[in-house]
Amino acid sequence: MARQTHSFTVAPSLMCADMLNLGAELQSLQEAGIELLHMDVMDGHYVPNMMLSPQLCEQVASACTIPQDIHLMVEDADRFVPLFTGCAPRYISFHPETSRHPVRTIQQIRAAGIRPAIAVDPALSLATVAPLLAEVEMVCIMTVNPGYSGQRLIPWTLDKIRELQHMRSRHGLAFLIEVDGNASWENIPPMVDSGADIIVAGTSSLFDSAMSRSDAIMRLNSMDW
Numbered sequence: 001m002a003r004q005t006h007s008f009t010v011a012p013s014l015m016c017a018d019m020l021n022l023g024a025e026l027q028s029l030q031e032a033g034i035e036l037l038h039m040d041v042m043d044g045h046y047v048p049n050m051m052l053s054p055q056l057c058e059q060v061a062s063a064c065t066i067p068q069d070i071h072l073m074v075e076d077a078d079r080f081v082p083l084f085t086g087c088a089p090r091y092i093s094f095h096p097e098t099s100r101h102p103v104r105t106i107q108q109i110r111a112a113g114i115r116p117a118i119a120v121d122p123a124l125s126l127a128t129v130a131p132l133l134a135e136v137e138m139v140c141i142m143t144v145n146p147g148y149s150g151q152r153l154i155p156w157t158l159d160k161i162r163e164l165q166h167m168r169s170r171h172g173l174a175f176l177i178e179v180d181g182n183a184s185w186e187n188i189p190p191m192v193d194s195g196a197d198i199i200v201a202g203t204s205s206l207f208d209s210a211m212s213r214s215d216a217i218m219r220l221n222s223m224d225w
Helices: 019-031 054-063 077-087 102-111 130-135 157-170 188-194 213-222
Strands: 009-012 037-043 068-073 091-094 115-120 138-142 176-180 198-201
Touching: 009 037, 019 054, 019 213, 037 054, 037 077, 054 068, 054 077, 068 077, 068 115, 077 091, 077 102, 091 102, 091 138, 102 115, 102 130, 130 157, 138 157, 157 176, 157 188, 188 198
Parallel strands: 009 198, 037 068, 068 091, 091 115, 115 138, 138 176, 176 198
Antiparallel strands: none
16 A cells, blocks of 8 residues: 655643653653644543542643543543533533433534544444544544553554545545554554554653654654655
């Protein structure tokens, strides 16, 4: 397959940062020109993990000017959306199966002045979310099961990225495609080739323990083609 030529945005997954030195982490990311912070919110019910409270997201918003991408991995998304409008994120994404009325949830997010987005679990087909694509600003394709960093890529999720890109083109839609899960040095190129606009970078690239943060950012920037 011929390589598609387009750049991509790196969105660091803040759950993978050094929380004991979060101020320094944010400063280094801002100085490096990072354009989006991916904030994983987990309630211990939809996924068996808990992460990133509304208070922390507001503190991050006060500490740096990088826009936030709030990813709600929670049950009852409608209850959580108002909790995160205070940090004025650029996006709030939710898993449509967690809302009784997903279009209403999208409208709720947009009414708060935030760009609505949806996240697609590996087991969820794109056909089930097709009616929502014209309503959102971004679609996040999960390439691992939601909940934990450090998982292996589920190989057939790359096909979903390509399928989503074809759906976007075929219907003349303008949403961005974000990819979240095992965005390693080896996996980023096929993700971008498949159509990803935003790569959520975690422990397998930006927060790689074998590299300094500055070296990892430099390597990511050099992959922009």
